[in-house]
Amino acid sequence: MSSFAAPRKSLGQNFLQDPNIINRIVASLALSENDTVVEIGPGRGALTELIIPQAGQTHLIEFDRDLIEYWQNRADTADSLIVHGQDVLQFDMNEITQSSNRKIKVIGNLPYNISSPVLFHLMHYADQIDSQIVMLQKEVVERMASGPGSKQYGRLSVMLQQRYTIENLFKVPPTAFFPPPKVDSAIARLTPLTNVAHPVDSQLDFEKLVKQAFSMRRKTLRNTLKGLLSSVQIESLNIDPSARAETLSVENFSALTNLYTSNSAIA
Numbered sequence: 001m002s003s004f005a006a007p008r009k010s011l012g013q014n015f016l017q018d019p020n021i022i023n024r025i026v027a028s029l030a031l032s033e034n035d036t037v038v039e040i041g042p043g044r045g046a047l048t049e050l051i052i053p054q055a056g057q058t059h060l061i062e063f064d065r066d067l068i069e070y071w072q073n074r075a076d077t078a079d080s081l082i083v084h085g086q087d088v089l090q091f092d093m094n095e096i097t098q099s100s101n102r103k104i105k106v107i108g109n110l111p112y113n114i115s116s117p118v119l120f121h122l123m124h125y126a127d128q129i130d131s132q133i134v135m136l137q138k139e140v141v142e143r144m145a146s147g148p149g150s151k152q153y154g155r156l157s158v159m160l161q162q163r164y165t166i167e168n169l170f171k172v173p174p175t176a177f178f179p180p181p182k183v184d185s186a187i188a189r190l191t192p193l194t195n196v197a198h199p200v201d202s203q204l205d206f207e208k209l210v211k212q213a214f215s216m217r218r219k220t221l222r223n224t225l226k227g228l229l230s231s232v233q234i235e236s237l238n239i240d241p242s243a244r245a246e247t248l249s250v251e252n253f254s255a256l257t258n259l260y261t262s263n264s265a266i267a
């Protein structure tokens with residue numbers, strides 16, 4: 001371990017060092033020898049060293065030059081280990097999923113500065129993913145898992161809950177890391193829904209409408225959705241135009257999106 005360079009702040013390098021927490025995180029993936037696992041940001045291998053012997057195949061996506069070299073050397077002696085030295089946000093997961101005959105499991109103690117973009121990137125591959133275990137800032141996990149009416153409920157909650165079941169598994173204190181981050185962290189499990197309960201006809205319209213609805217939290221839908229849907233159209237779905245976005249369910253957002261999409265097709 002002493003041969004590693006100092007942790008790089010710019011790459012969000014807070015390495016796990018608490019064996020109990022590390023065990024709990026990997027156990028939540030429920031690995032079997034047939035599984036193909038993708039780890040985002042293996043770092044110095046706190047999670048990786050437990051994953052490799054339990055999984056059928058382990059793919060690592062790492063961006064740090066020195067760490068890529070370290071893992072490539074390791075991969076030279078292990079057929080079941082494959083290293084992708086790339087920015088995860090540019091990485092096409094199809095490279096892995098197309099060669100795997102089962103859905104993949106994804107795990108990552110994610111760099112906090114890119115955690116939401118990583119979650120949105122992974123969403124493109126949700127059909128091919130069995131489950132995702134991710135470490136994030138505790139308040140981000142709370143936002144992801146919260147429901148309508150709560151303060152934390154927002155764009156991230158709606159976008160993710162439309163596609164996944166989200167579980168807030170457990171909290172991880174700063175002392176579990178080296179160096180310790182300034183915030184509490186938490187582990188979340190995201191399981192893609194096999195039957196999406198409230199499908200949308202256009203993912204792009206869904207993103208646009210949800211973003212616009214939450215752009216001014218205190219304003220009513222009548223105001224925030226101006227230009228997309230009129231009050232009459234909102235009411236036609238039995239949704240009150242004077243309600244605020246934070247009170248609407250995922251089902252409501254899907255219905256609003258589908259109405260907007262069908263209207264734009266006519267226009």
Ligand code: SAM
Pocket residue numbers: 011012013014015016017040041042043044045046047061062063064067086087088089108109110111114
């Ligand atoms: N998994 C290790 C652990 O738990 O100790 C390291 C976690 S550390 C919080 C984040 C890891 O993600 C680092 O290894 C870092 O180099 C890597 N990383 C940062 N940005 C990345 C990116 N854009 N693509 C892939 N890996 C990245």
